[in-house]
Amino acid sequence: MNPKTLGYTTMIVSATLMGCVGLFSRNINTSGDVIAFTRMIVGAICIFAIMLYQGKAQQLKSIKLTPAVITSGVCLGLCLAAYVSATQYTTLANAVFLIYTGPVFSTILAAIFLKEKISALTASMLTAVFIGCLFIIGIISYNPQTGLTLSLSFSKQNMVGDILGLMSGIGYGLYLFFSRYRTDIGSDSRSLFNFSFGAIAIAICFVINPPSLAAMDGTSWLWLLSMGFFIGFGALSLLTIAAKHLKAAELACISYLETVVGAGLGILVFSESLTVLQAIGGVLVIGGGMGEIVINIIKKRTLSHKPLPQS
Template sequence: MDVRNAIKFMILSTMAFACMNVVVKYLDNVNTYQIVFFRSLGSLFFTFGYLLKNKIPLIGNKNKLLILRSVVGATSMLFFFMSVKYLSVGTAVSLRYTAPIFAAIFAVFILKEQIKTLQWLFFVVSFIGVLILKGIDNQMDTTGLLLVIIAAMLSGLVYIMINQIGQSEHPVVVVNYFMVTAMILGGVLSIGNWVTPTGNEWPLLFSLGVFGYFGQIYMTKAFQTASTNIIAPLKYVEVVFTVLLGITLFNEVYTFWSLFGMVLIISGLVLNVWYKGKLKQ
């Protein structure tokens, strides 16, 4: 177990995802469907290349589940990108990270898993953070909140599906299915809604796939290098990077209550990861 390298990989991953988030925010004039299309198309260059180079079959074993996971994941991505147009980018990312709460709830009903009382308490802490963001922070847009919560719910459902897929599929095969589906979804929805990007928007659109791919790869490497309870809390550093980039690039203003709400959301989720790690020891 190489903790130092694992931390480095996770930091690189969160930086890549934060860059992707702010590019989405910057492309405010580009249709969200196009953003999903180009985000997926850019990553497909890497996933297809990897699978072909390593002679890994493109078609998986659990095809129905892979397709369902991809449709739900692509829809989640679409709703999240839509929410960024209504919310400050740091707030949107913080709220998207409530996905583990929904995953835990789905796991109770679908996988018949049990959740400890202390875990529910940590989830309540995160939920209070959401209420503070909406109830006290007057900057919160209701449409944006609804979109990002739907995205988080769908993302939580994706976690359950990935759990069901298990080790039967190569990780890049799973990501490849996801990117193909998202590209088709974004492409079809872009018909009739196309907005021609300007000269400097084209490279930014293609950069989405690059940032997304390397964010995914470094995150995978981090989890492969060290234990989950050490690495998983570092995922939330993405929120810090995104907030800083939002302030620097877009002059976004975060009130005390919005920052306090974010801290509660992330604290509850980090405590849950820590507690789950203790239970496995």
């Protein structure tokens, strides 16, 4: 198989599996943090097993842990716990769209602390994501009698889930931001640290607020273990393969397929509905998140195909 074709195929399957988080979580009778913890543990075990098989485990001894490495893992674990919990309290569309506000928060943090300049294009994309977020959670709503209204309150029906969704987006943004540090660490080692410290962070939360497994029956355990295998190990392994054959921009674009899968499952499997404004909000989040990447790819291809001036 052509390397590019292999990369696109594995990334599409990986993003599709990631979009199925809500489908699994709603069939597991326990809290989102337990589900996220299982996913972190399975991910850590699988990454370590792969490193052992490839003879890379010895590299871990020479890596110096720093606050940025630990913090990125903690943020990943907590953001996934918030995201999985969000899928249990709000629509799958809201949950998956809100976690993808993460790149916005990461960009803002990079501009503040890393002094990265925000171009006019980036600013417009950030604005699109922000407005889309307001549409999704209902702060901007539409009523035939009053038209568009702005209210500083969440939709009562999905309030808890929407807040958790926003928290997952913030956590994802922090994870992306702290991942910018210590780029000298290999991807396998960094993934192992992320999963490990993410699991530790969730475990600390268990000490403060012990989870209940009383409602877990055989079916729930089967769904939980299946989620750990398919979404933890399966999606992660496919992502690793895809990363070897695709550019970062291509990976980022295809990853947004997760939002389409998540929203689609909510509508098809759980009979959830989206208002017109929420659908527009989802489009704004996706478009704002990947718009700049697509535009830059088009510009590069245009320049590469531009004929050189004759001397």
